[in-house]
Amino acid sequence: MVDVPVAPVPSPSADPSPESALDPAEGVVVVTGLTKRFGPVLAVDDLTFAVQPGRVTGFLGPNGAGKTTTLRLLLGLARPNAGTATIGGRPYADRRQPARHVGAALEASSFHPGRTARDHLRAYAPQLGVPDRRADEVLAQVGLADAAERRVGGFSTGMRQRLALAAALLGDPQVLLLDEPANGLDPEGIAWLRQFLRWLAAQGRTVLVSSHVLSEVEQTVDDVVIIARGRLVHASSLAGLEALARPAVRIVSPDATGLASLVDVQGWAPVTRFAGPGEATVFDHRAAEVGAAAFARGLELHELATADTSLEALFLQLTADPEPGMPPPPVQPFAPLPGQGVVP
Amino acid sequence: MIAALRAELRKVATTRSWWLLALVMGAYMLTMAVIMAGSFILAMRQAEEAGQPADISGGLGGDGAAVLDATTVATSVYTLAVALGYIFPAILGALAVTTEFRHRTITPTLLAEPRRGLVLGAKLVAVIPFAIVVALAGVVGTVVGGAVTLALFDEPTLLGDPEIQGVIGRQVLALVLWALVGVGFGSVLTNQVAAIVVLLAFTQFVEPLLRILLAQFEATEAASKFLPGAAGEAIAGSSLYVSSGLAALLEVWQGALVLLAYAVVLVLIGRVTTFRRDIG
Known part of the structure; x- marks a missing residue:
């Protein structure tokens, strides 16, 4: 990926990246029967879903639903109690230089505050096998070119989010797994992120974006995977969800x-x-x-x-959390919010 | 391995801690060397006036306490870096692991290289050049502070003595090995504050006390040689403790092996605990 201007993101038609170079099969993310237990808590409970390339998929659920844990299992940072999680048919850790295939931004706080933005990225360049100038390229891509030599300790939340995204892009990966990338971004930043993710997907890349607010990603995503309490509650295209x-x-x-x-x-x-x-x-x-x-x-x-x-x-x-002793509510467009008077 | 090594080198190089540690160690060792050399000179002068040979131990040590002569004074002062300053390279090594956990950069680190043993191994090797800088700062500080003070009071500096030179130079090796022990320790205890506190407490308080206690009994005296601090001093070949007649040291090569063994065992423990667990 070269010659990518800073925001505003170019339209997909002006995309210089060769779509044909990406093998769609390598971009499919598959989670099968994934289960992760932390002591007595089932963080991820027999979760099964697939994410397709060339689309932006919203990975949705309330806080604590198991989104981040699922991503960590996908990335080999944690080991599941059962089930498998593969990207392009293989577990993340089975690849050599996996970050060239899968870019991940898990939290906007994974930086040493004393390091500059450029140094942070360059620290990972050797293992990804990318040249050092790639750090400046991705910084420009996320609009941080001017902050390259500033220490990350002085960054705003929005800038950290952008740097985390830059780190995910460093290896020019086919698959992007982004955990709450819109958190802390201002409205302008969110609008930019939307365009940027759409642009990435238009190149045939797989883009999985987690969020606890559907409205945040509603305008961006093609597909939705919704989980609650570690379990899948819905997976379809956005149109499929709207039909409900x-x-x-x-x-x-x-x-x-x-x-x-x-x-x-x-x-x-x-x-x-x-x-x-x-x-x-x-x-x-x-x-x-x-x-x-x-x-x-x-x-x-x-x-x-x-x-x-x-x-x-x-x-x-x-x-929504089911009431104690009650079966989960049927899929209806209308239900009282928690806290409102409920007469069973 | 080369890529992982380059990454780890960059991680240390792009933070300020390594040269801050070098700076502080240099200044601290310089100060301690001046104070220690001054005290010895004072003791010798007082003994001279009283007309009896000066004893280095001040009554603390046993029968083996050396008489204060030029060689004893020089070696005692010049080995302060390894006798007192080894906390600095140890912290340097520990930080190479604990900062990754403190700032959660362990996540991107393991995303870039999921082979965790390789990451830990690269950290072990990458810390060496920085440890050499820190060690040199400490040794130079010690020797400059000690030699200048001795010279000012017209005492022989003995810097031309090859044996003294060997003692001074081998401290660098000992201090670098201490950095490796630090990496191992940091991989076992990843909480940065806890790691530094425990390192400080052990090296500055627990081990000196243990060495004095163990040296009191014949049955335990041998064990005191295998404490990490004693092993480090054995590499240099002498130290304040020995001059005080507290305990004998291992041979140079034995000391190096013992200290290396501490590093290896700690790293292996870190590998099967911290680096096997789920991250995040």
């Missing part, structure tokens, strides 16, 4: 019996499990239809609202 978010209308009436009979007569499939009496959520109908039906029956409504069908709400529901 069905339109819904929430209605509240003082006349609980009337409301129930309205739902009955209309043949709606309401969800009242999470609501109190006199409340219902109606799927696959618009507010206008529901309102008209209630009006026709003379039912008094105190609330008629289109439910929050954002992906973020769906994500929260998918990853």
Whole structure:
């Protein structure tokens, strides 16, 4: 990868990197039955998923879901209790100069504060087998060219994130595993990162980006892998996830019996499990239809609202902690947030 | 191995700790040498006035305490680097491992080279050139401080004596071996603050005390020779402890082997503990 200008990232069409040079099979990340136990805690629990090259994949889950542990297992830094994790069909540590194939940024704090940005990168250049000037190339790529000779101790969080990304790019790897790369970036930095990751994926590279906030990566990712409590809860394309978010209308009436009979007569499939009496959520109908039906029956409504069908709400529901003794909630676009009154 | 070595060399070179340690060791040894040489000169002058030979031990040592003559004074002063200063190369070695854990750079290090034994081996070798610089700073500080003080008071410096020169020069080897012991120790105890505190406590307090205690009994006297500090002094061939009649030392080559053995055993322990565990 040469002649890559600093941000703004060039459009994929101006991409100088030869796509044909990358073997897609070498870019596939496969996790199979992966299990990691820390004492009594199952950090990763029989996790299986695959990540495809040429796409940006969001690796999502709340804090503590096991994302970082999974990445560490993928990178051979920790050993699983069961299962396998391969990149391009091989465990990370089985490769010679693995960082030339897989670039990873695990935490934005893995720097010696007394070292300059350039020296930090150059410390790893010999083992990657890349020339020293590669350090300046990747610094320019992430917009840190001017900070090359500054000690990392004085860097802002955003600059550390960029340096961590530069370190991941040092070996010009086909596969990038980035743990929360947007943390600490300002909005401008996040916008830049989005473009940059899209650009990398457009070259046929595999880009896996973890995040605990779906909205942060929603505009960037092609695919999503969602985990919670160490287990897979959803894996699909972003479109596949969006398809789960069905339109819904929430209605509240003082006349609980009337409301129930309205739902009955209309043949709606309401969800009242999470609501109190006199409340219902109606799927696959618009507010206008529901309102008209209630009006026709003379039912008094105190609330008629289109439910929050954002992906973020769906994500929260998918990853929510199940109530003790309750089965995990079904996939619905609408559920009370933790802390809100829940009537089982 | 070459690539791993180059990487480790760069990691040490790009931090300030190695030359700070060299600087502090040089200054510390210079000061100690001036004080020690001054004390000996004072003791000799007082004994001269009293008309009896000066005893080096001040009543602490046993029967073997040397009479204060020019050779004893010179060797005692010139070997202060190995007798008191070995904490500096030991810390240098320990830092080569503990900084990686303190600043979590062990993660990118093991991503660049997942063969952990190779990483540890490269650290062991890479620390040597820096240890030589630190050792030279300490030895030069000791000799300059000692010789200048002796010369100022018209005592012989004995710097032209080949035996004294050998004693001075072999300290560098001993101090470099101490850096390797430090690498091993750091790989066993990766908490940087704890590693430095334990090293300080052991080298400055525990071992000197142990040596004095062990030397008191015939059955344990031999054991005291195998303490790492004693082994280091054996490489130089003399030290303040010996002049004090506290204990005999091993042969030069035996001392080198014993100190090297400490380094190897500690590194092996680090390899099967720290460097086998999950990282992060």
